[in-house]
Amino acid sequence: MIITKRYNRERAVEYAQNWALSRNPLFNDYTRIGGNCTNFVSQSLLAGSCTMSFADPFGWFYINDTERAPAWTGVEFLYQYLVGGGGYPDNATRPGPYGREVRAAQTQIGDVVQLSRQGDFYHTLIITGYEPRDILVSAQSDDALNRRLTSYNFEGIRFIHIDGVRVEIEDDDCFTALNEGIAIPMN
DSSP, rough: EEEEOOHHHHHHHHHHHHHSSSOOOSSOOGGGTOOOOHHHHHHHHHHHHHOOOOOOHHHHEETTEEOOOOOHHHHHHHHHHHHHHHTTTTTTGGGGGEEEEEEEGGOOOOOOOEETTTTTEEEEEEEEEEEEEEEEEEEEETTEEEEEGGGGGOSEEEEEEEEEEEEEOOOOOOOOHHHTOOOOOOO
């Protein structure tokens, strides 16, 4: 059974600010082979959700360099995982963080930003703060800690608001035992 829990934005931001300028040794660094930005944002999302989705190929997980979902490190794959569509199953049927595309004014800390050039989204960042008239982001590949979003050079942008985290739990069905007079549920 899938239930929804709160996304811990503060923990996601704390993680992002702690690791933006260095690398967590638990994860491979893809900076020299395509970029580490989405890997870093996925780590931050994990810090705020403590839940991965091991559904292959549509999941969002990292075990090691060779056992990871495309959504963990791929810009477009992460977008499709978080908002659904593009061949990905409906958000309601799988665990992990989920969200929707919103306007900049609807974002909060811990939300995701993706930048594009020539129609291709190429960079993923996480919102770690706000200033008057600007959003502060943290990222890797071009390591940034609380950098102004307006300082980036891009043609397109999308904001993904993380609505919550779906968690798979065991269906603890007390009905049969109760109905048959076998046991009273104690939890």
